[in-house]
Amino acid sequence: MNLLSTITTLALLTPPEGAEFVAIVPGAIVTLVAIAFIIVDVFHRQGTPRDYLAYFSVVGLAVAAGSCWYLWDSGLERAAFFGMLYFDQFTLFFSALACVTAALAIMCSPPILQAHRMDRGEYYLLILFSVVGMIFMAASADLLTLFISLELMSIPIYVVAGFLRKDVRSAEASMKYFILGSISAALMLYGIALIYGATGTTNLEYIANNLALYLDGSGHEAYGLVMLGMVLIMSGFIFKIAGVPFHIWAPDVYTGSPTPAVGFMATAFKAIAFAALIRVFVIAFPSEVLRGGFFGLGWIDIAYFVAFASMVLGNLVAVVQNNVKRMLAYSSIAHAGYLMVGFVAANSHPAFYLHNDAILFYLVTYAFAVVGAFGVLGYFSRQGQNVETFQDLGNLGLKHPFMGLCMGVFMFSAAGFPPTAGFLGKFYIFRSGVDVYAQTAELAILVLVVVGVLTSVVGAFYYLKVLVYMYMKPEKRVFEPIRHKGTRLAVAICAVMTLYIGLFPARTIDISRDAVMDMRGVSAEVAETIERGEAELERIRGSEED
Amino acid sequence: MEIANYMPLVLLAIMAVGVAGLIIGLATFFGPKNPTREKMMPYESGSDPIGTPHGMRFSIKFYLVAISFILFDLETIFVIPWTMTWRDSAALGHGLYSFGVISIFLAILTIGLVYEWSQGGLEWD
Numbered sequence: 001m002n003l004l005s006t007i008t009t010l011a012l013l014t015p016p017e018g019a020e021f022v023a024i025v026p027g028a029i030v031t032l033v034a035i036a037f038i039i040v041d042v043f044h045r046q047g048t049p050r051d052y053l054a055y056f057s058v059v060g061l062a063v064a065a066g067s068c069w070y071l072w073d074s075g076l077e078r079a080a081f082f083g084m085l086y087f088d089q090f091t092l093f094f095s096a097l098a099c100v101t102a103a104l105a106i107m108c109s110p111p112i113l114q115a116h117r118m119d120r121g122e123y124y125l126l127i128l129f130s131v132v133g134m135i136f137m138a139a140s141a142d143l144l145t146l147f148i149s150l151e152l153m154s155i156p157i158y159v160v161a162g163f164l165r166k167d168v169r170s171a172e173a174s175m176k177y178f179i180l181g182s183i184s185a186a187l188m189l190y191g192i193a194l195i196y197g198a199t200g201t202t203n204l205e206y207i208a209n210n211l212a213l214y215l216d217g218s219g220h221e222a223y224g225l226v227m228l229g230m231v232l233i234m235s236g237f238i239f240k241i242a243g244v245p246f247h248i249w250a251p252d253v254y255t256g257s258p259t260p261a262v263g264f265m266a267t268a269f270k271a272i273a274f275a276a277l278i279r280v281f282v283i284a285f286p287s288e289v290l291r292g293g294f295f296g297l298g299w300i301d302i303a304y305f306v307a308f309a310s311m312v313l314g315n316l317v318a319v320v321q322n323n324v325k326r327m328l329a330y331s332s333i334a335h336a337g338y339l340m341v342g343f344v345a346a347n348s349h350p351a352f353y354l355h356n357d358a359i360l361f362y363l364v365t366y367a368f369a370v371v372g373a374f375g376v377l378g379y380f381s382r383q384g385q386n387v388e389t390f391q392d393l394g395n396l397g398l399k400h401p402f403m404g405l406c407m408g409v410f411m412f413s414a415a416g417f418p419p420t421a422g423f424l425g426k427f428y429i430f431r432s433g434v435d436v437y438a439q440t441a442e443l444a445i446l447v448l449v450v451v452g453v454l455t456s457v458v459g460a461f462y463y464l465k466v467l468v469y470m471y472m473k474p475e476k477r478v479f480e481p482i483r484h485k486g487t488r489l490a491v492a493i494c495a496v497m498t499l500y501i502g503l504f505p506a507r508t509i510d511i512s513r514d515a516v517m518d519m520r521g522v523s524a525e526v527a528e529t530i531e532r533g534e535a536e537l538e539r540i541r542g543s544e545e546d
Numbered sequence: 547m548e549i550a551n552y553m554p555l556v557l558l559a560i561m562a563v564g565v566a567g568l569i570i571g572l573a574t575f576f577g578p579k580n581p582t583r584e585k586m587m588p589y590e591s592g593s594d595p596i597g598t599p600h601g602m603r604f605s606i607k608f609y610l611v612a613i614s615f616i617l618f619d620l621e622t623i624f625v626i627p628w629t630m631t632w633r634d635s636a637a638l639g640h641g642l643y644s645f646g647v648i649s650i651f652l653a654i655l656t657i658g659l660v661y662e663w664s665q666g667g668l669e670w671d
Contacts, residue, residue: 015643035657042664 016081023080023087025071026064026095027135033060034128041121050119051110054486057124058103061131065099068092075518079141083203086141086279089518093360093511094138094275098268101367102131105264107490108375111482112258115381116164123163126156127264134268138275141521143192143202143233143284146276150188150236153272154181157265161257173256180249184239191232195284198225205521207284215287223289230285234302237280240273242266242329243336244309254329259386260487262325263374266332267367274339274359279519282347286523293348294444303344307448310337315455318462323388324377327462328370331414334459335366341452342429345436345445350525352439353516354533355432360512362429365421365501369413372494376407379487380479387479390469397470400481402488404470406495413498415463416456421501426456428509513537610667621655624648 037057044050075088085091106124113119133152140146158181162174196202199210211226239246254262281299285291292298314334321327339359346355380387380396380403387393397404413422433449436442501508517530628648635644662668 015640035654038657038661042661 020076020080022071022074023076023085023139026067026092026099027132027139029064029067030060030099030128030132030135033057033064034125034132036060037121037125037128041125044121049110049114050121050124051486053121054106054110054124057128058106060128061099061103061106064131064135065096065103068096068099075520077520079203079205079521083205084142084145085136085139086520087139088520089515090275090279090520091135091139093515094272095135097271097364097367098131098134098138101264101268101271101371102127104371104375104490104494105260107486108260108263108378108484109258111484111487112260112378112381112386113163115482116166116258118164118166120163123160123258123261126160126163127261130154130156130160131268134272137272138279140276140279141204141283143195143204143207143280146280147185147189147192150240150276151185153269154185154240157261157269160261161253161265163258163261167256169256170258171256173253176249177253181239184236184246187232188236191229191234191236194225194229194232198222198229204280204284208286208523211285211287211290215289226290230290230299231302233280234277234299237273237277238306241270241277241336241339242333243306243340244313244333245306247310247313247333247336250333251326251329254332255323255325255388259325259374259378260371262328263371266328266374267363267370270332270336270339271363271367274343274363277343278347278356278359282353282519282526283521283523286350286526291347294442300344300348303340303347304444304448307337307340307344308451310334310340311452311455312337315458319458321462322390324390324393324466325374325388327466328373331459331462332370334455335414338362338426338429338452338456339366341433341448344448345429345433348436348442348445349440350523351529352432352436353522353526353529354513355435357509357512357516358425358428358432360515361505361509362425364508364512365413365425365498368494368497368501369410369420369422372406372491372498373410373414375487375491375494376403376410379403379481379484379491381482390465391473391476392479393466393469394473394477395470395475396479397467399475403481403491406491407470408467409495409498411463411466413502415460417460419499419502421498421505424502424505426452607670614662614667617655617658621652624651 033056037053037060040056041050041053044053072089072092075092076086079086106127109123110119113123130153133149133154133156136149137146137153140149158174158178161177162171164170192202195207199207199214201207201210215223215226235246239249242250254266257265285299290298291300293300294304295301310333314330314332314337318327318330318334321330339362342355342359342362346352346359377387380392380400387396397407409420413420416422416426418424430449430452433445433452437446437449517533519530522530625648628644632641632644635641
């Protein structure tokens with residue numbers, strides 16, 4: 001009996017150690033909230049509004065995020081549950097981010113659903129289940145856990161996309177998302193199967209281990225098999241982050257789905273897909289041959305092309321959009337491109353691993369700006385119709401100064417203007433690229449950074465167009481604000497956080513760096529980089545105290 | 547991986563195809579044939595196939611029943627292996643833990659059933 005089947009048999013028959021159960025605490029909290037939600041919803045009196053259910057799930061998500069905070073220093077050294085879940089600060093960071101974005105999106109939701117006469121509890125329930133999937137996806141240490149949590153994260157959102165079922169576009173969004181998402185999931189599963197075929201395991205650390213033995217240069221390796229599996233797994237992630245060439249679904253789905261849910265979709269999905277992307281590729285495929293790096297044609301090169309194409313296509317196509325939601329969809333493709341630049345720079349060599357903190361920081365800044373922007377779009381509506389085109393936005397900024405101001409903050413942040421958080425996010429991403437260029441003198445990464453900076457200048461055009469319409473154009477159609485306290489509160493939180501992180505970024509940066517440094521199961525080279533980083537940090541903190 | 551290891555499987559496949567083919571073949575060649583209109587109709591879960599299939603509208607309830615069926619089918623698939631291995635885990639001294647895990651699973655599923663019931667998923671009209 002080999003080692004792996006021994007482990008599997010033991011997993012079936014013996015319970016994990018008691019201490020390991022801490023690994024499921026945030027996920028279990030959200031699951032319990034969802035189950036309690038079902039029971040409460042069953043006894044809900046028909047015909048009364050369901051706002052309290054929304055706030056109930058917001059409180060539950062806040063408790064889950066708080067548990068991440070509380071457990072920050074109690075990570076587990078090894079993957080819990082017989083190599084299924086990592087419980088480290090990297091996991092906790094993304095769990096908390098998913099909970100917070102979901103809570104903010106839910107706070108904006110009740111009036112939109114009521115306006116469409118679809119005030120059903122299932123909407124919040126599906127988002128809660130999706131968050132459970134996200135938490136476990138960020139934690140997964142095994143390709144099968146990863147796949148199951150990916151599906152748990154996606155399937156509820158396919159339904160949420162079509163939740164306004166009396167709206168044809170919503171149904172279209174759901175159908176498109178479902179079909180394309182299933183295809184991408186199937187491709188990813190095929191990739192997992194190929195990797196399993198080549199290495200005999202689905203555990204990330206074992207894959208790295210077995211690939212090192214397998215790709216030993218003896219000439220018996222089937223690179224094609226491993227490569228194809230790797231590319232297929234990557235394509236699944238690229239679909240989730242809406243990167244070119246798997247971006248086609250994004251504009252239609254974002255346009256048709258309930259507006260606040262789009263904020264959740266656009267941010268949390270990207271964040272978690274990046275978490276899993278970093279985790280899988282750093283842990284399972286660290287080998288030089290597979291990594292490639294600037295046209296050795298490995299996974300770094302794939303990421304390079306995705307970054308390049310997403311930035312160019314996303315920004316250029318966003319310019320000609322007339323629908324604000326579509327514009328934000330294309331801009332989210334562009335943001336996927338910027339994030340990919342960070343991914344390429346940080347993982348092109350194990351020595352640059354610590355630059356991954358730029359991605360984490362960027363995701364936080366992006367999350368607040370985009371959830372807030374969709375919250376504002378949902379705030380203005382008329383007979384169940386939200387503000388959509390640029391013309392609809394006319395004069396709203398002057399008529400509703402608070403919302404206009406918040407929208408201004410979000411747009412400046414998304415465009416990357418100081419003093420908002422978005423500026424620092426972009427700054428750190430591009431700085432990591434320039435840093436890699438300074439140390440390796442690879443022209444390719446510099447080209448990528450220059451393209452990123454130039455395209456983000458293009459981006460400033462369409463973000464500012466929103467403000468031009470809100471403040472300088474006449475009103476074309478009258479839109480009544482929905483006057484919902486929850487929405488106003490959520491938008492205010494997003495705006496305050498965007499400004500706070502922009503002005504006092506130190507704490508968020510520290511947290512992102514800790515999360516990246518605490519990732520478990522990494523290869524020896526990356527572990528070395530982390531140790532050097534920790535020593536450096538120790539030195540800096542020591543000199544500050546003197 | 548000797549090919550001989552797979553011989554039982556190959557034999558089984560040949561047997562299965564052979565027996566099925568033999569029965570159908572015998573029925574086709576020697577069986578009496580009295581075709582009536584009802585017999586020649588395609589079998590459609592008991593409902594009369596009238597008109598073209600394009601204009602046919604099925605009640606969404608069929609899908610609801612099918613989904614409920616799959617749910618409890620999967621539950622069975624989960625629970626039966628558990629009953630088979632429970633003795634082993636009990637022998638190792640983890641019987642109560644094992645029972646607790648399956649209880650949580652069944653409890654979650656029961657809540658799902660309560661939800662379905664309350665939403666009218668088990669009623670035909």
